[in-house]
Amino acid sequence: MVQIRRAYEVLFLGLFLFFLLVTDLRYLKGWPVSIFLEATPLVAVSTALTTHTIYRNLWWGVFILGVTMMFGRVWCNWMCPFGILHHFFGYIGNRKNTKQLIEVNRYRWWYSIKYYILIAMLVMAGAWIIPTLIATPGEVVTAWNTDDGSVATRPVRALANGFAAAAERYKEGGSNLQIGLLDPIALTVRSMTTSVLPVAHVATESIYTEPREYWYAWVVGLIFAGFLVANWWIPRFFCRAVCPLGALLGLLSRFSLWRIDRDPVRCTDCDLCLKNCEGASDPHKDLRKSECFVCLNCIEDCPHDALTYRFLPRKASEITWPAVGRRQVLLAGIFGSLFFPMAKLSGGVKKNFSRYVIRPPGSVAEDEFLRRCIKCDQCIRVCPTNVLQPALFEAGVLGLWTPIMISKMGWCELNCTLCSQVCPTGAIREISIAEKLGTGPFESKGPIKTGTAFYNRGRCLPWSMDVDCVVCEEVCPTSPKAIFTRNIEITDRWGKTLHLKRPYIDPEKCIGCGICEHECPVKDDPAVYVTAIGETRDKSRSLLLSLVDDPAGSQDLVSIG
């Protein structure tokens, strides 16, 4: 059995790393590279709370829920790449004797912290419920008044429609998605993308064509390494105490039909089953069902065959629910419901939104974006130019590690929509090249703009230094170009006549791709730079009245294909 599990571990970690490596323009083809991110039920559950929908392939999460409800937390030790990495790091860091091993694998009360983390994050995701409930009575009255259907079911309809109307209104601005900070797959993809792979590339020159740099990657990398090395002292520290996905699966494994069971007659209380217990689920006593990773090591280690994995063992020999305190649950809930609005109302997101938050093309409006983005940074992984970067606090504390474009690092390639293809949650909606460029059926809608370029004439060579340049005009990819020039004739300081081209921006044509900023020879503080204003994803950030809206735009939404 343990051999089979090991084979699965190798298979799933291998698959994960394979998908990670092929998340690249050259190899992507049709590989389902987002499958692990889509399979974590935490993403499905929490985005269902924030968006009231299940986006495309997040259905895989429901499948894993089903597996957990049958067999327990098999995900954690058989499939989860981060769990498998923890398993591996615990193994290589293991310098303990049997006695010490038994002791480090006993259950600790603070392993329940993961449940409080989960609760705080889900409360943030479902915070819209508070204003919704306050507004529901009024909406129910409105629904009652406007309803002229059959009398018998009118109260039911009024209640349901009233609640739905209130929920629809307060969903926007009423919740936030933070599970990505600690969801094991999002965390692993993010850490691999921004810190592990760039380091591996420096050593091997085999991953990219050009070395990558990521904004404050060391923070992400240090957290990742910290969790992995923690296994040397506390095996599976992350999985046992921190992982919110483990907590969700722990809650659901309460329903699992199969579990480890101890034969109290055969058991001689030697505690050898604890020696390699991954989950610290106390197999030597009544099993803590919510903590067991179903690694099956205990069965292997039991000298008396007292442990079996069986269907519907007696209820009396298990601890069905996780050991969480009611007061602590309340505290976690209060933290979640207060922290979200406080963070959101700390400025920098709405009124004082940052000019640096330039989202990739296809991104939905900022509020919805923050309700969808799980900070997995897979878009950053696939971006061929390095322009996509994990934000620090540019998008507010809630937008930590969400993707932004830093044009000094790269530019948005004109004929590329890769980031929108790999986004597992629709924070970057899948768009076609035609939609991005505003051609074909999207002609009337115009191109997707991510921002607008501006000139800092004091630093621009032809504008203030009598030097020819206009690289920006050359690289401007739109047709017709958004950057145009005016010829001028000036007298230079020595009295000679000079002919210069001076660049200007046509804000209607500029799509904010940032290649002008990237190629500007004034490298440290480019003379042409892009800021977020004028982005088409959000009407409240539009700049030009002529582009603000189009009747055709709202009708023609289906972009794929």
Next chain:
Amino acid sequence: MSEKLTAKQISNLQKFGGVNPADETFSRRDFAKRVGATGAVLTGAVATGVAITDPWGMQGVKPPPPVKLGNYSVRDELPASAPSVVVVHSNPESQPPSESGENQAQRMIEAALKAMGGIDKFIKRGDIVVVKPNVAFDKNPDLAATSQPDSVAAVVKMCLAAGAREVRVCDNPINNPESCFFKTKVGDAALRAGAKLILPQESYFEDLYIGGETITNTWRMFYKPFKDATKVIGVSPVKDHNLCKATVTMKNWYGLLGNPRNQFHQNIHGIITDFGLMMKPTLVIADGRKLLMRNGPTGGSLNDVKRGDTMVVGTDQVAVDSWCVSKLLEKQRHEIVYLDKSIAKGYGADWRPQWTNEITV
């Protein structure tokens, strides 16, 4: 237990009275209960999933169905002979010496409505009336940059006297709403006259479909006060404007626009024309007793204010604006591009002597 047991295991077995509890199999009832619970929760999860699935990822960008502002005009119920504009001049000599501004406004508006067929043609018993003043700036009303509190109060009282169930006074000003309603004295006057004051709140805004020249599709509008209203009366000042040359009754609807509305200055005449498409008011009242002749729309000096002794009431906002800019503000009529645009699009007619009543009280 068939195999050979150790001493410890034998003692364990004895502790359980010779029966190993782990050998116990589940009962049929137990099976049904536990498998049933798992099945039920799983079915619930799958059903919820199916109900909220978004296979194309389009729910997030699907716009809500378009909502349009209602038509509040009663022009069709009036006799065709009723004037679309009534200009009321106040004769300073016939004015009682200590008459309040509110009384004067009331006398003038009543005279105008009488000429159009009487107030009961416009306000019916049970109506919910929105009175929309222009309180864009937090300035003293004497500076004539905002609607006069006495004319707002007079309109509110007349509506209530005509049997209106509720009168709402609302605006989404440029300056801070609280200070605007306070310092223009319009808030206090409206409350004292018995109206409900509605200051803009974020949740009061909704996307409204316009389909015009500048707002080709929808825009966030201060819609809540209008949602269940039955009549709308615009009460505006008559003043100069730096960009569009004049602010009268049509530009007053700018106060319905949500942010970022500053973009509309890129096509100011376009947006004012769109107001003619968007808003079909019951009545518009241009209070020309104080005129801001220069340095509009903010003004700020009494030197810019001229006494006008006139009130213009009408059912056609284009005609009212047209009369005011030519006769009161002394502008070149065709400088006001939005009027020509509105007339060309059929949102109203230019003022003509045959449709205009000029009276003096």
